[in-house]
Amino acid sequence: MPPGALPYRAEQLAWLRGQSHRRFTARTVGELISDCEQAGFDPASDEAANVREWRRQYDRATKVPPRLVEKLERTTAHAREAWREARKQSKFRLFKPHFDKILSLTRQMADCIGYKESPYDALLDDYEPGVTASALRETFTELRAALASILPAAVERSSRVPGDLLRGHYPIAAQQAFNRKAAEAIGFDFSSGRIDPTTHPFCSRIGARDCRLTTRYDETDFVGSLYSVLHEAGHGLYEQGLPQDEFGTPLGSAVSLGIHESQSRLWENHIGRSAAFWEYWHPTACEFFPDLKKLSPEQITAAINRVTPSFIRTESDQMTYDLHIVLRFEVEVDLVEGRLATADVPSVWNQEFEKLLGLKVTKDSEGCLQDIHWAGGMIGYFPTYTLGNLNAAQLMHSMASANPALDQELRAGVYKGVHSWLRDKIHRQGSRLLPAALMQSATGEPTRSHYQVEYLRKKFGGG
Amino acid sequence: MPPGALPYRAEQLAWLRGQSHRRFTARTVGELISDCEQAGFDPASDEAANVREWRRQYDRATKVPPRLVEKLERTTAHAREAWREARKQSKFRLFKPHFDKILSLTRQMADCIGYKESPYDALLDDYEPGVTASALRETFTELRAALASILPAAVERSSRVPGDLLRGHYPIAAQQAFNRKAAEAIGFDFSSGRIDPTTHPFCSRIGARDCRLTTRYDETDFVGSLYSVLHEAGHGLYEQGLPQDEFGTPLGSAVSLGIHESQSRLWENHIGRSAAFWEYWHPTACEFFPDLKKLSPEQITAAINRVTPSFIRTESDQMTYDLHIVLRFEVEVDLVEGRLATADVPSVWNQEFEKLLGLKVTKDSEGCLQDIHWAGGMIGYFPTYTLGNLNAAQLMHSMASANPALDQELRAGVYKGVHSWLRDKIHRQGSRLLPAALMQSATGEPTRSHYQVEYLRKKFGGG
Numbered sequence: 001m002p003p004g005a006l007p008y009r010a011e012q013l014a015w016l017r018g019q020s021h022r023r024f025t026a027r028t029v030g031e032l033i034s035d036c037e038q039a040g041f042d043p044a045s046d047e048a049a050n051v052r053e054w055r056r057q058y059d060r061a062t063k064v065p066p067r068l069v070e071k072l073e074r075t076t077a078h079a080r081e082a083w084r085e086a087r088k089q090s091k092f093r094l095f096k097p098h099f100d101k102i103l104s105l106t107r108q109m110a111d112c113i114g115y116k117e118s119p120y121d122a123l124l125d126d127y128e129p130g131v132t133a134s135a136l137r138e139t140f141t142e143l144r145a146a147l148a149s150i151l152p153a154a155v156e157r158s159s160r161v162p163g164d165l166l167r168g169h170y171p172i173a174a175q176q177a178f179n180r181k182a183a184e185a186i187g188f189d190f191s192s193g194r195i196d197p198t199t200h201p202f203c204s205r206i207g208a209r210d211c212r213l214t215t216r217y218d219e220t221d222f223v224g225s226l227y228s229v230l231h232e233a234g235h236g237l238y239e240q241g242l243p244q245d246e247f248g249t250p251l252g253s254a255v256s257l258g259i260h261e262s263q264s265r266l267w268e269n270h271i272g273r274s275a276a277f278w279e280y281w282h283p284t285a286c287e288f289f290p291d292l293k294k295l296s297p298e299q300i301t302a303a304i305n306r307v308t309p310s311f312i313r314t315e316s317d318q319m320t321y322d323l324h325i326v327l328r329f330e331v332e333v334d335l336v337e338g339r340l341a342t343a344d345v346p347s348v349w350n351q352e353f354e355k356l357l358g359l360k361v362t363k364d365s366e367g368c369l370q371d372i373h374w375a376g377g378m379i380g381y382f383p384t385y386t387l388g389n390l391n392a393a394q395l396m397h398s399m400a401s402a403n404p405a406l407d408q409e410l411r412a413g414v415y416k417g418v419h420s421w422l423r424d425k426i427h428r429q430g431s432r433l434l435p436a437a438l439m440q441s442a443t444g445e446p447t448r449s450h451y452q453v454e455y456l457r458k459k460f461g462g463g
Numbered sequence: 464m465p466p467g468a469l470p471y472r473a474e475q476l477a478w479l480r481g482q483s484h485r486r487f488t489a490r491t492v493g494e495l496i497s498d499c500e501q502a503g504f505d506p507a508s509d510e511a512a513n514v515r516e517w518r519r520q521y522d523r524a525t526k527v528p529p530r531l532v533e534k535l536e537r538t539t540a541h542a543r544e545a546w547r548e549a550r551k552q553s554k555f556r557l558f559k560p561h562f563d564k565i566l567s568l569t570r571q572m573a574d575c576i577g578y579k580e581s582p583y584d585a586l587l588d589d590y591e592p593g594v595t596a597s598a599l600r601e602t603f604t605e606l607r608a609a610l611a612s613i614l615p616a617a618v619e620r621s622s623r624v625p626g627d628l629l630r631g632h633y634p635i636a637a638q639q640a641f642n643r644k645a646a647e648a649i650g651f652d653f654s655s656g657r658i659d660p661t662t663h664p665f666c667s668r669i670g671a672r673d674c675r676l677t678t679r680y681d682e683t684d685f686v687g688s689l690y691s692v693l694h695e696a697g698h699g700l701y702e703q704g705l706p707q708d709e710f711g712t713p714l715g716s717a718v719s720l721g722i723h724e725s726q727s728r729l730w731e732n733h734i735g736r737s738a739a740f741w742e743y744w745h746p747t748a749c750e751f752f753p754d755l756k757k758l759s760p761e762q763i764t765a766a767i768n769r770v771t772p773s774f775i776r777t778e779s780d781q782m783t784y785d786l787h788i789v790l791r792f793e794v795e796v797d798l799v800e801g802r803l804a805t806a807d808v809p810s811v812w813n814q815e816f817e818k819l820l821g822l823k824v825t826k827d828s829e830g831c832l833q834d835i836h837w838a839g840g841m842i843g844y845f846p847t848y849t850l851g852n853l854n855a856a857q858l859m860h861s862m863a864s865a866n867p868a869l870d871q872e873l874r875a876g877v878y879k880g881v882h883s884w885l886r887d888k889i890h891r892q893g894s895r896l897l898p899a900a901l902m903q904s905a906t907g908e909p910t911r912s913h914y915q916v917e918y919l920r921k922k923f924g925g926g
Contacts (some may be wrong), residue, residue, distance in 0.1 A: 004655035005673030008710065012670055192467035207475055210468030247471065 003081075010077035018066050019074040026061045033058055046251055049432040051420035053250035060125070064112045072105045076377040083375035092346045099342050099374060103335060106379050108264045112334065120336045123380030126388060127257045130434045133333050136383055137220035137448050143386070144326050144356075146453040147319070154307040154319050154460035165303040168291030170222040178222070178227040178288040179215065182281070186267055187419040188213075188233045189240050201228035203235035203264075208247035221306055222289055227268055234267035235260055237419065241427025244333060257381065258447070259426065259435050261388020262395060269318050269389075270396045270455070271410065271418065275301045281415035307460060309357040311366040319460055322389055323356045324451075328382040331368075391439060393452035395422070398443040466544075473540035481533040485521040488525045496521055509714055514772040516703040516713035519592070527575045535568045539840040546838035553828035555809045562805050562837060565656075566798060569842050573799065583799045586843030590720045591850060593897045596796050599846055602912050606849070607789050607819070609916040610782070617770040617782050617923035628766040631754030633685040635814070641685070641751040642678065642692040645744070649730055650882040651676075651696045652703050664691035666698035666727075671710035674702045685752055686767055690731055697730030698723055700882065704890025713894035720844065721910070722889065722898050724851020725858060732781050733859045734881065734916070738764045743876035759868065770923060772820040782923055785852055785915075786819045790847040794831075799842060854902060854916035 001009060025027075033054050041048040079098035086094035110119035120133040180195065192209035197216060205211045214230040215225045238254060245251030254260050271277060278285075279299035283302075286293045292300065307317045313324040331349060334340035340348060349368040350361040361367035373381050399421050400406050409417050425442035432438075435447040464472060486492075497515050504511040542561035549558035573582035583596040643658065655672035660679060668674045676695040678688045701717060709715030717723050734740060741748075741760035748763075749756045755763065770780045776787040794812060797803035803811060812831040813824040824830035836844050862884050863869050872880050890907035895901075899909040 001651065002655050002657055002673060004652075005670055008671035009673065189467075190465065190467050194465055207468055208471035210465060264723065 001081075006078065006081055010074045011278075013077050014070040014074040017462065020068040021061065021064070021069045024058070024064045030058060030062070046246075046432075049430075050250050053431050056129070057250075060113060063114065064109060065316050068105065068108060068112065072102070072109065072377050075101050075105060076375065079375040080372065081441075083369070083372060087369045088364045090363045090369065092364045092369060095098070095369060095375070096342055101347075102374065102377050103342060103379070106147060106377060107336065108170070115220075118333070118337055120333050120380060123336065125384065127378075127381050127384050128435055129256060130436050131197070131258070131383070131387070136329065137333075139390070139447070140386070142381075143322060143449040143453065146449065147323055148356075148454070150456055150460055151307070151309075151319060151323075154456075155309070157461060158306040158308060161299075161302045161306050162310075165283045165295070165299065166223055167220055168289065169221075170219055170289050170291065172217045172219060173224050174288045175217055175225050178285065180266055181224055181284065182226065183213070183229055183233045184237075184413045185232060186230070186237065186271070187222040188236050192240060192244075194235055195229060195232075195407055201232050203239065204231040205239040208244045208252075209240075210259060211236045227272060230272040231264040231268035232266035237267070237422070238427050241423045243428060246430065253431050255429070255431040255433070257384035258387030258391060259438060261358075261385055262391030263388075263422065263426065265388050265392040266395060266418075266422070270392055273301070273304055273318065274410065276407065276410035277301075279411050293310075297417050305459070309359055311359060311361065319456060320357060322386045325382050326385040327352050327356055328371075329386075331445065332379055332382065387435075387447060390447050390449055390452045393455045394439065394443050394450075395426070395444075396455070397451045465743065469541065469544055469610075471536045475583070476540050477537040480536040481529050484524065484527070484532045485529050487761065488510070488521070493521060493525070502745045504544040509709075509895075513892075514568075516894050520686040522711075523576060523588070526577065527572060531568065531571060531575065533566070535572065535840050538564050538568060539838065542838040543835065546832070546835060550828045553826045553832065555827045555832060558832060558838070559805055562808075565837065565840050566805060566842070569840060570799060581796070581800055581845060583796050586799065587846065588843075590841075590844050590847050591898055592719060593899050594721070594846075594850070599792065602797070602853070602910070603789050603792055603846075603849070606853075606912040606916065610919070611787055611819075612894060613920055613923055614636075614770070614772075614782060614786075617919075618772070620924060621769040621771060624762075624765045624769050626769065626771075628762065629686055629755075630683055631752065633682055633752050635680045635682060637751045638680055638685050640686050640835065641748065642689055644747065645689065646692055646699075647694045647702065648876060649734070649878045650695070650697060651699050655703060655707075656699055658692060658695075664695055666695040666702065668702040669709045671715075672703075674699045690735060690767070693735040695733035697727035700730070700885070701726040701890050704886045705893050708893060709893065716894050716899060718892070718896070720847035721850030721854060722901060724848055725854030725888065726851075726885065728851050729858060729881075729885070730856040731826040733855060734878070736764075736768055737873065739870065739873040740764075742874050756926050767833045768922070772822055774822060774824065775833055782919060783820060785849045788845050788849040790815050790819055791889075792849075795842055795845065822923070850898075850910055853910050853912055853915045856918045857902065857906050857908075857911065857913075858889070859918070860914045 033051065035046070036051040037055065039047075043053065073333040075098070079095070079102055083095050086092065087117075099110045102246040107119055110122035113122040113125070116132075118133040121131075124131050124133065124136070140462065176195075180190075181194065184190065193211040193216060195213045198214035199216060201213075201215045203211065203213050208268065213229065215228040215232065215238050217225050223359075238260060242254065243252050275298070278301045282292070282300065295303075305318070307319040309320050310316050313321065316324055327349070330352065331340065331345060335342065337343070346364050353359060353361050353367065371382075373379075385411050399418065402421070403409075403417055406417060409415075426438065429438060429441075433441060439446050492738060496514060499510070499514040500518065504514065504752065507833050537852065538561070542558070545561045545855075546558050548646050569586065570582055573585035576585040576588070578584040581596040584594075587594050587596065587599070592674065634688075639658075646658065647653065656674040656676065658676045658678060661677035662679060664676075664678045667672065667674050670870055676692065676699050678691040680688050697736060701723060705717065713719040738761070741764045745755070745760040745763065758766075768781070772783050772786075779787055790812070793815065794803065797811075798805065798808070807826050808831050816822060816824050834844075834845075862881065865884070866872075866880055869880060872878075889901065892901060894906075896904060897917075904908050
């Protein structure tokens with residue numbers, strides 16, 4: 001956006017956000033919901049599920065005054081631009097005044113919504129309904145300890161794989177063709193979706209039967225674009241598996257970020273980064289990328305699974321990723337509960353980062369300024385990435401238990417079984433069940449760290 | 464858009480268009496306008512200008528029922544996709560049923576709005592308020608005859624310039640840098656605008672102080688991207704010259720397409736395709752594009768001004784461009800006035816095209832199916848392209864009469880004078896005056912074909 005455009009853009013966004021909030025929280029909407037509640041729908045019906053979820057969302061939204069919503073939106077519009085500049089210059093103090101405002105407005109928001117134990121619970125609820133800070137703390141503490149015990153062995157094993165093993169020449173057109181083939185193989189429907197290039201990969205559904213994925217390309221590296229596509233296609237399969245004719249209603253909508261992320265991680269990591277994947281795809285990949293012919297499937301699998309602690313979350317490996325999240329979660333809770341001042345964020349970040357990942361942060365741009373989330377007012381969002389990882393491992397475990405032929409199917413490049421199991425247990429459910437109940441119904445228990453830890457231990461060895 | 468997305472997209476568009484129409488035509492809006500009219504604003508004031516224009520737009524809009532607006536929008540959403548396929552296959556019959564629906568709905572629209580002489584007047588009024596079919600017919604008849612008399616000499620002269628004179632290697636990064644330099648030189652403000660790549664060049668203002676231009680690149684040809692940028696920057700200068708704090712009101716909005724196009728054509732053709740332009744820019748261009756060193760400014764000027772009748776309007780030269788428009792205008796009027804059946808459009812098109820441009824159309828994709836406008840329901844839009852050309856020539860004439868140093872300035876690459884004259888006479892006026900009155904106030908007379916004809920005659924010689 002050109003710099004002169006910011007003031008008006010901030011007003012546009014604040015107005016739109018305010019309108020959307022005012023319309024949804026209008027008295028008429030409440031009356032309509034009450035009427036539905038009195039209509040006596042069968043509690044197991046689609047209608048009842050929609051009404052339950054509308055009621056929950058309405059009750060939450062009506063607690064927040066429109067002016068607060070508008071103010072936060074206007075503040076974040078300015079904060080995002082300040083964050084860009086702060087990150088560029090690696091100067092936290094350029095972002096701090098904006099962060100202070102956001103934090104203060106976010107706390108007001110939490111107070112309006114209300115909470116039992118922690119104001120952070122009220123924020124979490126927006127991204128992952130039903131999850132609390134104390135429950136997360138327990139799960140994350142277990143996870144942190146388990147990861148710490150696996151990490152040294154994983155790093156040691158990875159050190160035997162050269163970091164540049166996969167460097168080569170991978171023309172963009174070949175990457176696009178191969179990615180498309182892979183996305184089609186796992187079930188992404190191109191008659192109601194597309195893949196296009198952008199700076200940051202994303203998945204966005206802009207209407208019924210219109211799901212857009214994006215990725216980015218580097219001619220020396222096919223791994224980045226391929227795994228972005230598998231990740232985003234995982235999100236896309238969820239969006240495409242939602243009941244399309246219910247678009248816009250709870251039944252036609254994804255239930256939470258932690259469930260959404262489980263779908264992307266499952267395809268990206270559990271399917272895509274497995275030995276089985278490369279056993280099947282190696283010959284095809286060699287057709288598209290002749291540079292791969294000199295490598296065996298095992299070498300490729302080892303290379304794409306290298307574990308090396310690094311500064312940037314979005315570039316980190318499967319093993320260290322959740323340690324990045326644990327850090328952000330702890331910082332966020334302390335900020336929101338008032339135990340940490342924004343001025344102290346860089347020093348606390350750097351200290352904890354070293355404890356968790358063994359690296360000394362020397363630039364805030366590679367530390368607490370690396371992510372845009374706080375500038376966008378998204379506090380309580382980060383934990384959902386890890387919940388996604390935990391859910392993915394748990395879903396894979398259940399799926400494997402239910403289907404003894406799963407491993408064989410994956411080695412043969414057959415993804416129908418995975419796809420239809422997920423469609424049945426997760427996708428077509430929409431927001432019929434809240435995340436914990438959905439996981440319970442799909443796997444027999446709510447989200448636990450156990451399956452992810454076991455998966456990583458098996459994959460990377462160690463304690 | 465993926466094919467499966469069309470039905471929902473059509474409903475989204477119809478709903479949005481309907482909402483926008485219903486909101487603007489609400490009784491409350493009429494009451495607010497009446498209140499303003501009774502407030503006794505000085506007729507020369509900004510407020511009075513806004514109220515006059517709101518009244519005009521309101522009275523026009525309230526004549527059209529929302530359901531008709533929605534129906535047309537839904538129909539065109541489907542028609543655009545059908546047109547894409549019809550053009551691809553060069554089969555008019557795939558588009559015909561959609562075109563029939565559009566034409567019927569458009570005629571209903573014209574009947575609702577009302578007109579004195581021709582239903583086409585009611586349609587024109589949406590793009591060029593105040594213009595009528597009979598006035599256009601008179602202007603276009605003069606223009607057609609004059610162009611026919613100049614064309615042979617222009618073609619003959621051009622045949623001496625090799626068509627591939629400018630072929631070379633022009634790296635995209637160099638084109639981007641040169642285009643930016645040129646856009647800055649003519650006054651495009653990058654602090655409130657950007658240039659990005661797209662398939663089809665456009666200019667769009669998405670908020671106050673946020674004007675986006677696009678272009679497309681071809682490494683063997685810098686001409687396409689440069690002249691698209693000059694064209695779109697001409698639109699952009701108009702948008703940037705409107706009172707930004709009045710964004711969204713008539714005073715802060717461009718008045719018509721014919722005035723808008725005059726701004727793009729003036730910079731693209733009168734400034735950009737002049738000998739003076741290349742006299743000044745030649746050394747700089749050679750720095751960016753070493754392949755140009757072997758050519759003189761005169762050779763470049765001759766090459767970018769080659770006149771050759773061709774099938775595609777958007778690729779046609781300055782001399783034949785308006786003949787394409789004359790054809791479309793005649794076909795449209797006959798369709799809307801009921802003298803021509805859609806089934807006969809291809810044959811009439813091909814016959815008239817040969818008369819006007821001397822070329823036999825063998826594929827509808829290069830004939831009546833080439834443009835998207837009819838599929839988008841834009842009937843009455845084409846003439847504004849030619850009005851833009853006529854207005855541009857007339858404005859240049861007035862500007863030159865008022866400033867004897869103009870030619871000298873242009874040879875020195877000084878565009879301040881042109882820019883500030885246009886800003887004063889056109890840009891900052893917004894929609895204070897309707898097009899004819901605006902041209903009267905800027906040039907002393909309403910739009911005439913005379914200045915464009917004289918300009919072309921001087922430039923290309925002939926009768």
